[in-house]
Amino acid sequence: KAGVTQTPRYLIKTRGQQVTLSCSPISGHRSVSWYQQTPGQGLQFLFEYFSETQRNKGNFPGRFSGRQFSNSRSEMNVSTLELGDSALYLCASSLVASGGEQAHEQYFGPGTRLTVT
Protein backbone atom coordinates (compact mmCIF):
# COMPACT_ATOMS: atom_id res chain seq x y z
CA LYS A 1 0.00 0.00 0.00
CA ALA A 2 1.20 3.49 -0.74
CA GLY A 3 1.83 5.64 2.29
CA VAL A 4 0.49 9.05 3.14
CA THR A 5 1.51 11.58 0.53
CA GLN A 6 1.73 15.32 0.96
CA THR A 7 2.16 18.03 -1.61
CA PRO A 8 4.03 20.19 -2.04
CA ARG A 9 7.04 19.07 -0.02
CA TYR A 10 8.53 22.55 0.23
CA LEU A 11 6.96 25.94 0.01
CA ILE A 12 8.19 29.50 0.44
CA LYS A 13 5.62 32.23 0.96
CA THR A 14 5.60 35.86 1.96
CA ARG A 15 3.89 37.32 5.02
CA GLY A 16 0.25 38.08 4.35
CA GLN A 17 -0.16 35.48 1.65
CA GLN A 18 -2.23 32.34 2.00
CA VAL A 19 -1.26 28.75 1.38
CA THR A 20 -3.01 25.45 0.73
CA LEU A 21 -1.41 22.12 1.57
CA SER A 22 -2.67 18.78 0.36
CA CYS A 23 -2.72 15.32 1.88
CA SER A 24 -3.68 11.97 0.41
CA PRO A 25 -4.24 9.31 3.07
CA ILE A 26 -3.49 5.65 2.85
CA SER A 27 -6.12 3.88 0.78
CA GLY A 28 -9.05 2.94 2.97
CA HIS A 29 -8.18 5.35 5.76
CA ARG A 30 -11.02 7.74 6.48
CA SER A 31 -9.49 9.85 9.22
CA VAL A 32 -6.96 12.55 8.44
CA SER A 33 -5.23 14.64 11.07
CA TRP A 34 -2.92 17.60 10.69
CA TYR A 35 -0.04 18.58 12.95
CA GLN A 36 2.41 21.45 13.07
CA GLN A 37 6.02 20.71 14.02
CA THR A 38 8.36 23.49 15.07
CA PRO A 39 11.63 23.46 17.05
CA GLY A 40 10.11 25.61 19.78
CA GLN A 41 6.63 24.15 20.19
CA GLY A 42 7.21 20.59 19.03
CA LEU A 43 4.37 18.64 17.51
CA GLN A 44 0.98 20.25 17.92
CA PHE A 45 -2.39 18.98 16.80
CA LEU A 46 -4.23 21.22 14.36
CA PHE A 47 -7.41 19.34 13.47
CA GLU A 48 -8.84 16.01 12.45
CA TYR A 49 -11.34 15.13 9.76
CA PHE A 50 -13.44 12.03 9.45
CA SER A 51 -16.02 11.49 6.72
CA GLU A 52 -15.66 15.10 5.60
CA THR A 53 -16.43 16.43 9.09
CA GLN A 54 -14.04 18.17 11.43
CA ARG A 55 -14.19 16.13 14.64
CA ASN A 56 -11.55 17.83 16.69
CA LYS A 57 -9.60 21.05 16.62
CA GLY A 58 -6.46 22.18 18.38
CA ASN A 59 -5.63 25.59 19.80
CA PHE A 60 -4.80 27.43 16.63
CA PRO A 61 -6.27 30.68 15.34
CA GLY A 62 -9.02 30.73 12.77
CA ARG A 63 -6.47 31.48 10.06
CA PHE A 64 -5.85 27.73 10.05
CA SER A 65 -8.60 25.79 8.39
CA GLY A 66 -9.07 22.53 6.61
CA ARG A 67 -11.45 20.33 4.75
CA GLN A 68 -11.82 16.76 3.65
CA PHE A 69 -13.22 15.49 0.41
CA SER A 70 -15.40 12.47 -0.25
CA ASN A 71 -12.33 10.44 -1.29
CA SER A 72 -10.78 11.21 2.13
CA ARG A 73 -8.13 13.50 0.68
CA SER A 74 -7.65 16.56 2.82
CA GLU A 75 -6.40 20.09 2.45
CA MET A 76 -5.39 22.62 5.02
CA ASN A 77 -5.29 26.33 4.42
CA VAL A 78 -3.46 29.06 6.25
CA SER A 79 -4.48 32.60 5.48
CA THR A 80 -2.65 35.83 6.19
CA LEU A 81 0.63 34.05 6.81
CA GLU A 82 2.86 35.17 9.66
CA LEU A 83 6.55 34.50 10.17
CA GLY A 84 5.66 32.20 13.06
CA ASP A 85 3.75 29.91 10.72
CA SER A 86 7.05 28.63 9.35
CA ALA A 87 7.00 24.96 10.26
CA LEU A 88 6.79 21.41 9.06
CA TYR A 89 3.14 20.53 8.54
CA LEU A 90 2.41 16.86 8.95
CA CYS A 91 -0.58 14.92 7.83
CA ALA A 92 -1.50 11.58 9.35
CA SER A 93 -4.13 9.07 8.37
CA SER A 94 -5.86 6.44 10.40
CA LEU A 95 -8.17 3.53 9.86
CA VAL A 96 -10.97 4.14 12.29
CA ALA A 97 -14.45 2.76 12.49
CA SER A 98 -17.34 5.10 12.18
CA GLY A 99 -18.06 6.62 15.56
CA GLY A 100 -14.77 5.50 17.00
CA GLU A 101 -14.00 7.48 20.10
CA GLN A 102 -10.44 6.57 20.93
CA ALA A 103 -7.36 7.53 19.02
CA HIS A 104 -6.05 4.93 16.64
CA GLU A 105 -2.57 4.45 15.33
CA GLN A 106 -1.78 7.12 12.85
CA TYR A 107 0.51 6.94 9.88
CA PHE A 108 2.38 10.09 9.01
CA GLY A 109 3.38 11.58 5.72
CA PRO A 110 6.72 13.24 4.99
CA GLY A 111 5.34 16.69 5.66
CA THR A 112 5.30 20.01 3.88
CA ARG A 113 8.00 22.41 4.99
CA LEU A 114 6.59 25.92 4.87
CA THR A 115 8.88 28.90 5.11
CA VAL A 116 7.34 32.34 5.52
CA THR A 117 9.58 35.30 4.71
Place this chain on the structure above:
Amino acid sequence: AQSVSQHNHHVILSEAASLELGCNYSYGGTVNLFWYVQYPGQHLQLLLKYFSGDPLVKGIKGFEAEFIKSKFSFNLRKPSVQWSDTAEYFCALGAAGNKLTFGGGTRVLVKP
Protein backbone atom coordinates in the same frame (compact mmCIF):
# COMPACT_ATOMS: atom_id res chain seq x y z
CA ALA B 1 -6.65 18.62 29.50
CA GLN B 2 -4.05 16.09 28.50
CA SER B 3 -0.30 16.44 28.52
CA VAL B 4 2.80 14.36 27.93
CA SER B 5 6.23 14.91 29.42
CA GLN B 6 9.50 13.49 28.22
CA HIS B 7 12.09 14.41 30.77
CA ASN B 8 15.21 13.65 28.77
CA HIS B 9 15.74 16.04 25.90
CA HIS B 10 19.04 14.59 24.75
CA VAL B 11 20.59 11.21 25.34
CA ILE B 12 24.03 10.15 24.18
CA LEU B 13 25.16 6.58 24.49
CA SER B 14 27.47 4.06 22.90
CA GLU B 15 26.50 1.12 20.77
CA ALA B 16 25.39 -1.95 22.74
CA ALA B 17 24.33 0.20 25.69
CA SER B 18 20.80 -0.11 27.01
CA LEU B 19 18.31 2.66 26.39
CA GLU B 20 15.40 3.79 28.50
CA LEU B 21 13.39 6.90 27.68
CA GLY B 22 10.90 8.24 30.16
CA CYS B 23 7.37 9.32 29.33
CA ASN B 24 4.73 10.53 31.76
CA TYR B 25 1.24 11.58 30.86
CA SER B 26 -1.65 13.39 32.43
CA TYR B 27 -5.18 12.45 31.43
CA GLY B 28 -8.22 11.39 33.37
CA GLY B 29 -9.79 9.05 30.86
CA THR B 30 -8.92 5.90 28.99
CA VAL B 31 -5.62 6.31 27.23
CA ASN B 32 -4.01 5.00 24.14
CA LEU B 33 -0.25 5.46 24.21
CA PHE B 34 2.25 5.49 21.40
CA TRP B 35 5.93 5.85 20.74
CA TYR B 36 6.96 7.31 17.41
CA VAL B 37 10.46 7.67 15.99
CA GLN B 38 11.78 10.19 13.52
CA TYR B 39 15.06 9.17 11.91
CA PRO B 40 17.15 11.95 10.35
CA GLY B 41 15.49 13.11 7.16
CA GLN B 42 12.62 10.67 7.48
CA HIS B 43 9.00 10.94 8.51
CA LEU B 44 7.50 9.88 11.82
CA GLN B 45 7.14 6.14 12.16
CA LEU B 46 5.16 4.19 14.74
CA LEU B 47 7.39 2.13 17.02
CA LEU B 48 4.75 0.63 19.25
CA LYS B 49 1.37 1.22 20.79
CA TYR B 50 -0.62 0.40 23.91
CA PHE B 51 -4.38 0.23 23.84
CA SER B 52 -5.24 -2.30 26.56
CA GLY B 53 -4.23 -5.69 27.92
CA ASP B 54 -0.65 -6.68 28.62
CA PRO B 55 1.11 -3.55 29.89
CA LEU B 56 4.40 -4.68 28.36
CA VAL B 57 4.22 -4.06 24.64
CA LYS B 58 6.75 -4.96 22.02
CA GLY B 59 7.34 -2.96 18.91
CA ILE B 60 9.54 -2.94 15.90
CA LYS B 61 13.33 -2.99 15.88
CA GLY B 62 13.63 -4.57 19.32
CA PHE B 63 11.90 -1.78 21.22
CA GLU B 64 9.48 -2.38 24.05
CA ALA B 65 7.53 -0.19 26.42
CA GLU B 66 5.84 -0.70 29.75
CA PHE B 67 2.59 0.96 30.73
CA ILE B 68 2.41 1.61 34.47
CA LYS B 69 -1.00 3.05 35.21
CA SER B 70 -0.23 3.94 38.83
CA LYS B 71 2.72 6.03 37.73
CA PHE B 72 1.08 7.46 34.59
CA SER B 73 4.15 6.31 32.72
CA PHE B 74 4.94 4.63 29.43
CA ASN B 75 8.70 4.23 29.26
CA LEU B 76 10.49 3.01 26.16
CA ARG B 77 13.34 0.52 26.39
CA LYS B 78 15.82 -1.23 24.17
CA PRO B 79 18.38 -3.62 25.66
CA SER B 80 21.15 -2.93 23.17
CA VAL B 81 21.18 0.03 20.83
CA GLN B 82 22.82 0.35 17.45
CA TRP B 83 24.16 3.37 15.63
CA SER B 84 21.06 3.18 13.41
CA ASP B 85 18.88 3.96 16.44
CA THR B 86 20.08 7.56 16.31
CA ALA B 87 16.83 9.47 15.98
CA GLU B 88 14.30 11.58 17.81
CA TYR B 89 11.73 9.68 19.83
CA PHE B 90 8.28 10.96 20.66
CA CYS B 91 5.81 9.67 23.19
CA ALA B 92 2.18 10.42 22.38
CA LEU B 93 -1.14 10.17 24.14
CA GLY B 94 -4.24 9.45 22.12
CA ALA B 95 -7.63 10.66 23.16
CA ALA B 96 -11.03 10.97 21.57
CA GLY B 97 -11.26 12.15 18.02
CA ASN B 98 -7.87 10.84 16.99
CA LYS B 99 -6.09 13.74 18.63
CA LEU B 100 -2.53 12.89 19.55
CA THR B 101 -0.77 14.91 22.22
CA PHE B 102 2.98 14.58 21.84
CA GLY B 103 5.77 14.96 24.32
CA GLY B 104 8.61 17.28 23.49
CA GLY B 105 10.74 14.51 22.07
CA THR B 106 14.09 13.00 23.05
CA ARG B 107 17.03 13.19 20.70
CA VAL B 108 19.10 10.04 20.95
CA LEU B 109 22.61 9.91 19.59
CA VAL B 110 24.29 6.52 19.48
CA LYS B 111 28.03 6.72 19.08
CA PRO B 112 29.65 3.91 17.11
